[in-house]
Amino acid sequence: MAFINENYLKLQGSYLFSEIARKVREYKEDNPNAPIIRMGIGDVTKPLVPEVVKAMHLAVDEMAVASSFRGYGPEQGYDFLLNAIVTNDYKKRGIEIGTDEVFVSDGAKSDTGNIGDILGTDNIVAVTDPVYPVYVDTNVMAGRAGEFVNNLWNKLIYIPCTAENNFIPEIPKQKFDIVYLCYPNNPTGTTLTKAQLKTWVDYAIENKVLIMFDGAYEAFITEDDVPHSIYEIEGAKQVAIEFRSFSKTAGFTGTRCAYTVVPKELMGYTKTGEKVPLNKLWNRRHTTKFNGVPYVIQRAAEACYSEQGSLEVKNVISYYMKNAKIIKDGLEAQGLKVMGGVNSPYIWIKTPKGMNSWGFFDYLLKELNIVGTPGVGFGPSGEGYLRLTSFNTLENTIEAVERLKKISL
Numbered sequence: 001m002a003f004i005n006e007n008y009l010k011l012q013g014s015y016l017f018s019e020i021a022r023k024v025r026e027y028k029e030d031n032p033n034a035p036i037i038r039m040g041i042g043d044v045t046k047p048l049v050p051e052v053v054k055a056m057h058l059a060v061d062e063m064a065v066a067s068s069f070r071g072y073g074p075e076q077g078y079d080f081l082l083n084a085i086v087t088n089d090y091k092k093r094g095i096e097i098g099t100d101e102v103f104v105s106d107g108a109k110s111d112t113g114n115i116g117d118i119l120g121t122d123n124i125v126a127v128t129d130p131v132y133p134v135y136v137d138t139n140v141m142a143g144r145a146g147e148f149v150n151n152l153w154n155k156l157i158y159i160p161c162t163a164e165n166n167f168i169p170e171i172p173k174q175k176f177d178i179v180y181l182c183y184p185n186n187p188t189g190t191t192l193t194k195a196q197l198k199t200w201v202d203y204a205i206e207n208k209v210l211i212m213f214d215g216a217y218e219a220f221i222t223e224d225d226v227p228h229s230i231y232e233i234e235g236a237k238q239v240a241i242e243f244r245s246f247s248k249t250a251g252f253t254g255t256r257c258a259y260t261v262v263p264k265e266l267m268g269y270t271k272t273g274e275k276v277p278l279n280k281l282w283n284r285r286h287t288t289k290f291n292g293v294p295y296v297i298q299r300a301a302e303a304c305y306s307e308q309g310s311l312e313v314k315n316v317i318s319y320y321m322k323n324a325k326i327i328k329d330g331l332e333a334q335g336l337k338v339m340g341g342v343n344s345p346y347i348w349i350k351t352p353k354g355m356n357s358w359g360f361f362d363y364l365l366k367e368l369n370i371v372g373t374p375g376v377g378f379g380p381s382g383e384g385y386l387r388l389t390s391f392n393t394l395e396n397t398i399e400a401v402e403r404l405k406k407i408s409l
């Protein structure tokens with residue numbers, strides 16, 4: 001008899017996106033000609049840039065010839081990509097990261113989920129609220145979240161990020177061992193300054209807390225005082241794992257490539273207090289359970305760093321950020337309170353007239369034919385907010401903002 005991991009039975013249904021899909025479907029059935037604009041999408045829409053496609057083609061041709069064919073590659077990633085990462089994403093920002101501290105993977109979703117494999121199930125985990133749901137659900141699977149009571153996991157520590165605290169997470173008073181920080185944030189689009197992030201790093205050093213820093217939206221940063229990497233903060237290598245992804249940076253959501261940095265000086269602890277380098281454990285986990293990102297894809301990722309490639313990739317980001325500005329400016333002109341959209345493709349709107357998230361969602365769908373994402377779907381502190389994204393076309397974005405002008409406050 002095979003016993004199951006019963007934690008899986010505790011998982012809540014992915015109510016959010018199925019409920020959105022149901023509501024949109026039903027509305028379309030009743031209003032087949034409604035010109036719906038989808039502003040809820042968390043996926044990129046622009047194709048891969050030419051330099052990336054060129055690199056992929058060349059790599060495919062290499063795979064077709066015996067002399068340049070590649071079979072299994074190093075699980076951690078090819079040196080050409082590891083070198084491009086440490087040089088461009090770190091050295092150029094004055095950060096020294098060794099290639100043996102970088103692990104190339106098929107996604108930040110997999111890595112932020114899988115990282116729990118090397119951590120004990122008794123750890124107390126803190127998450128910002130609202131939150132990217134993967135951090136929560138993967139801790140539920142591992143048994144670290146406890147039971148779901150009154151819409152909350154009773155072993156998780158929720159750190160509310162709302163207009164009341166200007167979306168700046170306060171360090172919890174209770175003891176915790178692990179915290180997930182995602183900046184620029186999904187879903188709120190907010191960021192932390194270097195000084196704000198430093199308070200977390202200092203606290204983590206002092207209290208032996210492990211920070212999971214998700215930088216999936218790093219490429220969207222436009223302001224100077226926003227750290228691109230947690231390792232810009234002194235001492236962060238002692239306490240933080242950093243997750244990065246080519247998904248939003250370069251349109252790799254369907255192509256799949258990301259990486260995780262586990263510094264060698266970062267320690268975990270045994271029950272008896274012995275220090276163990278997490279790099280060693282993650283290397284073992286990664287090489288045992290993962291066989292590397294395809295050569296063709298790693299060449300594509302490498303191309304994002306060439307002079308021409310990075311220019312092309314930046315142009316796409318600028319396109320999305322132009323959309324973000326149009327949305328943000330348009331909504332603010334309407335008198336709405338809006339977060340994000342400056343260093344992030346996400347715009348987080350405080351619902352007008354005290355509407356709840358789903359009420360505002362329904363209003364936008366039915367009155368303006370715009371689909372957003374109800375904030376409450378990202379956690380209890382998301383109630384009273386709604387997320388729009390800048391991943392639609394410029395034309396649709398302009399049209400959506402025109403419609404949003406009809407919101408009567």
Ligand code: PLP
Nearest residue numbers: 107108109132186216245247258
């Ligand atoms: N981290 C955050 C905060 C995200 O919003 C997403 C995707 O939406 C991911 C990670 C997933 O990235 P990847 O496509 O590399 O798995």
